[in-house]
Amino acid sequence: MSIPIYLDSHATTFVEPRVLEEMLPYFGEQSGNPSSPEHYHGAAARAAVDRARQTIADCLGCIEARDILFTAGATEANNLALIGSWRASSGQKQHFITTAIEHPSVLATLDYLAAQGAQVTRVGVDAWGRVNPDALRQALRPDTFMVSVMAANNEIGTLQPLAEIGQLCREAGVLFHCDAAQAVGHEALEVEALQVDFLSFSAHKFYGPKGVGALYRRGTEPTIPLQPILFGGGQEMGLRSGTLNVPGIVGMAAALRIARDEMEQENRRLDKLAAAIFARLQQAFPAIRRNGSPQHRLARNLSLTLPGVEAAALIQLLKDRVSFSAGSACATAKPEPSHVLKAIGLSDEECYQTIRLGLGRAVQDAGVAEMLCAGIAAAPVFLD
Ligand code: PMP
Numbered sequence: 001m002s003i004p005i006y007l008d009s010h011a012t013t014f015v016e017p018r019v020l021e022e023m024l025p026y027f028g029e030q031s032g033n034p035s036s037p038e039h040y041h042g043a044a045a046r047a048a049v050d051r052a053r054q055t056i057a058d059c060l061g062c063i064e065a066r067d068i069l070f071t072a073g074a075t076e077a078n079n080l081a082l083i084g085s086w087r088a089s090s091g092q093k094q095h096f097i098t099t100a101i102e103h104p105s106v107l108a109t110l111d112y113l114a115a116q117g118a119q120v121t122r123v124g125v126d127a128w129g130r131v132n133p134d135a136l137r138q139a140l141r142p143d144t145f146m147v148s149v150m151a152a153n154n155e156i157g158t159l160q161p162l163a164e165i166g167q168l169c170r171e172a173g174v175l176f177h178c179d180a181a182q183a184v185g186h187e188a189l190e191v192e193a194l195q196v197d198f199l200s201f202s203a204h205k206f207y208g209p210k211g212v213g214a215l216y217r218r219g220t221e222p223t224i225p226l227q228p229i230l231f232g233g234g235q236e237m238g239l240r241s242g243t244l245n246v247p248g249i250v251g252m253a254a255a256l257r258i259a260r261d262e263m264e265q266e267n268r269r270l271d272k273l274a275a276a277i278f279a280r281l282q283q284a285f286p287a288i289r290r291n292g293s294p295q296h297r298l299a300r301n302l303s304l305t306l307p308g309v310e311a312a313a314l315i316q317l318l319k320d321r322v323s324f325s326a327g328s329a330c331a332t333a334k335p336e337p338s339h340v341l342k343a344i345g346l347s348d349e350e351c352y353q354t355i356r357l358g359l360g361r362a363v364q365d366a367g368v369a370e371m372l373c374a375g376i377a378a379a380p381v382f383l384d
Pocket of ligand 1 (some may be wrong): 010011072073075076103105150152153154179180181182202205211213343
């Protein structure tokens, strides 16, 4: 059997060969511990981490490289931003505002904080999955501590108006956290222009390795207080204990540099490819609908509702030829319909008839649309 075509780039991407090449020495002769810089191997690892931190800070327009804190990924970065900043605060402000379509690593963390006494408002989104900044403004209270809004949705690809949200948070004196796991490496994000205080991301979403990510924390103008959520050796300025994942960090920096350099061209290509695949599917299956914002979207996203076709059955039918998911990979273990699709107005039945295609560097032409068409034609009809 040949390897199926990979169309699940929101779940993860594969390590780009150029990235792997840069990582390899740090599994071998350079694999010292950066916390032991007194000898050759430790110093080499420390220098590599310093260079990677600078590269990532430059790509995101940070004032200081030390504003980047390395973590095991966006989940940990989200936990650190939300829990760590609240713990570091005076405790006077109890209120968090977020949206109905955030990733579980934000929503579940806020549930945890709510159990500790925080109050959380989840603001809805429109039919395209966009949050209206006015709705956020109306949700603000004198005791609002933080607004947490994702950059791009992992199911429907909708991009949020981050600059407007950053502006309104700054004016209101409220912290702004952004889960940018789906957007870093795919959209040009500058922390200064967005006036964001915290930004979370994972390397494996932009052709870097899994298990490594970072939290941007505004360190100057003004410094945002943060407490650790992991305790131990005091790495990362005491904010994230644990031996640094040096090959992962080196790989993340390489992946981000390459993604930034190729972003414009790649997004133009993916945009055209997604439109071509959609047009072909629509020809064969006129009832198909594309979810998410037509203008404000990740170029690689195709969230498709196929009335009458059961997504789970289609995935099984095509699994020898194409890898893709229903709704979101993070939610497939749960039988409930996607909270994101429900928030944009889909019924339970429509949620179960929705697939998520994530295009990427490995997909060069729209030929995959033929396989999908054949699968849809053969798929069992959905019965509720
Ligand atoms: N936020 C969003 C929007 C995501 O898509 C993901 C990954 N599915 C995460 C956070 C968590 O990333 P990780 O699993 O790498 O920690």
